Amino acid sequence: MRTCLVVDDSSVVRKIARRILEEMSFEVIEAGDGERALEICKQGLPDAILLDWNMPVMDGYEFLGQLRRMPGGDEPKVVFCTTENDIDHISRALNAGANEYIMKPFDKDIVAAKFQEVGLIQGMSSESA
Amino acid sequence: MNQLDYEFLRKLLRDKSGLDLSADKQYLIESRLLPLARKTGLASISDLVQKLRDGSSVLIGQVVEAMTTNETFFFRDKLPFDHFREAIMPELLRARTSRKVIRIWCAAGSTGQEPYSLAICLREMSAALTGWRVEITATDLSQEVLEKSKSGLYSQFEVQRGLPIQFLVKYFKQIGELWQINADIRSMVQHRQLNLLHDFAQLGTFDVIFCRNVLIYFDQETKINIFGRLAKSMESDGFLVLGAAETVVGLTDVFKPLAERRGLYRPTGTVQAKTSTLSALQKMATIGGH
Numbered sequence: 001m002r003t004c005l006v007v008d009d010s011s012v013v014r015k016i017a018r019r020i021l022e023e024m025s026f027e028v029i030e031a032g033d034g035e036r037a038l039e040i041c042k043q044g045l046p047d048a049i050l051l052d053w054n055m056p057v058m059d060g061y062e063f064l065g066q067l068r069r070m071p072g073g074d075e076p077k078v079v080f081c082t083t084e085n086d087i088d089h090i091s092r093a094l095n096a097g098a099n100e101y102i103m104k105p106f107d108k109d110i111v112a113a114k115f116q117e118v119g120l121i122q123g124m125s126s127e128s129a
Numbered sequence: 130m131n132q133l134d135y136e137f138l139r140k141l142l143r144d145k146s147g148l149d150l151s152a153d154k155q156y157l158i159e160s161r162l163l164p165l166a167r168k169t170g171l172a173s174i175s176d177l178v179q180k181l182r183d184g185s186s187v188l189i190g191q192v193v194e195a196m197t198t199n200e201t202f203f204f205r206d207k208l209p210f211d212h213f214r215e216a217i218m219p220e221l222l223r224a225r226t227s228r229k230v231i232r233i234w235c236a237a238g239s240t241g242q243e244p245y246s247l248a249i250c251l252r253e254m255s256a257a258l259t260g261w262r263v264e265i266t267a268t269d270l271s272q273e274v275l276e277k278s279k280s281g282l283y284s285q286f287e288v289q290r291g292l293p294i295q296f297l298v299k300y301f302k303q304i305g306e307l308w309q310i311n312a313d314i315r316s317m318v319q320h321r322q323l324n325l326l327h328d329f330a331q332l333g334t335f336d337v338i339f340c341r342n343v344l345i346y347f348d349q350e351t352k353i354n355i356f357g358r359l360a361k362s363m364e365s366d367g368f369l370v371l372g373a374a375e376t377v378v379g380l381t382d383v384f385k386p387l388a389e390r391r392g393l394y395r396p397t398g399t400v401q402a403k404t405s406t407l408s409a410l411q412k413m414a415t416i417g418g419h
Contacts (some may be wrong), residue, residue, distance in 0.1 A: 020171045055178055085285060090294060101294040103285050116207075117293050 002120070003027045007037040007060060008052040008081070013104075017050055017081070020108045024121055035059030038066055045076050049121050050111075051098075053082035053089065060097060069098040077118045081106060130155055134178040138162075141181065146193045146270060147326045149348040161195045180282070183281050189272035194271040197346065201239045204246045209341065212393050214250055222257060222338055224366055231263045236325060236333045236359070237343035238267025241278030241318070242291070245310050245322035247339070248317040249296055266332060268323035276318050281310035311378045325355055329362060336364050349380065356381040360396050369394040 005025040006017045011032075018028045021036070029046060031037035035058040049067075051060040060080065067073045077099045082089070085103040093101055100114040115121045138158055142148040150157070158173060166177040169188065180188055184383050205208050224314065235244045244267040248348050251263055288297055288308045303307045323329055338359055344352050359369060360383040369384055369390055371377070377384045384394040 005343055014151060085300060085303075089183075094294065094298065106289075113202075113290045114294075 001025065001027045002048070003029060003078075004048040004050060005029045005031060005037060005040060005046040006050045007031045007034065007055070007063065008050075009033055009052070009055040010052075013081075014050070015044045017111070021050070021112050023108070024112065028085075034060060034063030034066075037063055041067055041070065042075075045070075045072055047076060047116070049076050050081050050102075051078055053080060053093075054082045055091065061092065064093070064096050066100060077120055079111075079114050079118065086091040130159060130174045134175055137178055137182070141189065142193065142196055143348075145189060146197050146324070146330045147348075147351050148193075148197055149345040149351070152345075157391070158187070158196070162192060164373065165191055165195045174417075194273055197247065197270050197343075197358070201242045201342075202290040203242045203296075205242065205291055205341075206373050206392075207291075208373075209392055210246060210250060211370075212370065212390050213247060213337075214254070216387075216390055216393065217337055218250075220262075220336055220366075225336070227262075231261065232333065233263065233265045233336045233337040234332065234339070234362075235265065235267040236323075236338055236340040238275070239271075240274045240283075241267065241281060241310075242280070242283075242287075243267075243339060243341070244318045245281070245314060246291075248314045249300055251312065251317065252300070252308045253409075263317070265318045266321060266335075267318050267370060268321045268329075268332070271322050274320050275322055278318075279315070279320050281315045283308045283310070284308075320412075324339070326351070329358065332362060335362055336367045337370070338363055338367065339370045341370060342375070344364070344375055345372065354380050354382055360384060360399075363396055365396055365398060367396060 004021045006014050006021070006028055008014050008017065009032050011051070014030045018030070020084065021028050029040055031040055033055045035119070051064065052061070053077065056077040059121065064078055067078070074097070078097065079100040079102060080093045080098050081102040081104060082105045092102050099118045102110055102114055135158065139150050142150060162174055162177060166172070169177070171177050171180065178240055183193065192372060194355065208282065225231060233247060235247070238244050244265050247265055251258065267278060271280070282304070284307060297308065300311050300314055302311060323333070340359060345356060347355065356377055363369065371394060373392060377394055378386065382397055382399050385397050386396060387393045
């Protein structure tokens with residue numbers, strides 16, 4: 001089973017993300033800040049990381065920079081998931097090596113669309129009218 | 130909603146737009162028409178139906194619009210856009226080298242996500258298109274959705290479904306809470322209001338027709354008629370793209386599916402026989418004119 005690390009300082013957001021990701025057959029690991037997330041990554045890299053930007057101790061942007069410099073750290077697909085919704089933040093994230101970017105609020109459709117975009121899940125056809 | 134109201138709405142939609150709702154689509158009516166009822170100051174679907182029975186033509190137009198507006202998002206279903214990039218455009222670039230013009234029609238352009246997704250595909254392959262003219266015509270029954278399409282304005286929610294983030298950064302500008310697709314992409318798409326039940330020969334001949342998730346609303350006879358007229362509006366080596374749940378198989382032989390490309394069809398050159406159906410439908414379209 002593929003793993004997804006959810007990094008967000010809000011336990012409510014982590015819980016919502018967990019429910020969505022488990023439905024998509026991911027094993028979910030949680031971290032409340034970037035530093036904790038890095039520790040987890042050092043023990044073993046997940047397949048995907050859903051990453052908040054603003055967090056105490058270490059923010060998501062700093063975390064991403066450090067992750068991408070780790071051995072094998074370019075492997076996990078990183079999807080930002082943040083209330084920061086301006087072009088500047090999005091561009092910075094992409095330049096730092098983010099694969100996709102979700103602007104909160106989010107729902108299952110958005111997470112699925114973005115995970116599909118980066119090849120983490122297969123396309124689901126939307127045949128309903 | 131009671132059965133009488135439902136039957137009334139079914140018949141109304143059928144007469145006015147060709148929309149053919151099966152007997153179990155109450156939920157669809159409720160989800161689409163309750164917001165409209167509220168907006169109009171009516172408490173329920175029954176009140177709305179009463180108003181329609183009284184013959185409010187403005188309201189009839191709004192009901193048809195609300196019911197025929199499809200949910201849509203950028204690069205919906207992905208596959209058709211892969212076909213467009215990998216099969217349709219390469220072949221047309223070979224076949225049209227002397228003319229250097231390619232005409233594309235989005236026959237249910239809706240709020241613009243489909244024509245703009247195609248425009249983005251074209252922009253991404255612009256190096257191969259130097260010296261070419263590619264026209265995209267987007268039509269829809271609903272003036273309201275066409276206006277939205279023209280504006281190119283989308284909510285944060287809408288730009289997050291199907292649109293890769295790199296394209297958002299590259300082709301959109303943030304305007305307050307909304308995102309607007311750049312003017313140079315908008316200018317690639319021409320908008321026209323059109324009811325597919327009506328004659329569309331005046332649009333000219335196309336190389337590619339996207340007609341996705343709209344024929345599912347029509348009954349079989351209407352579908353066959355529209356396929357026949359789509360074939361006449363298409364170059365003999367053109368491409369028809371249908372929705373994931375749609376097919377020509379068992380309905381008409383004017384198009385044939387491409388085995389290796391799901392959802393992609395080409396004209397066979399067969400002329401549709403049923404002209405009587407056509408004239409009957411045209412009569413109906415004139416009566417139910419929108």
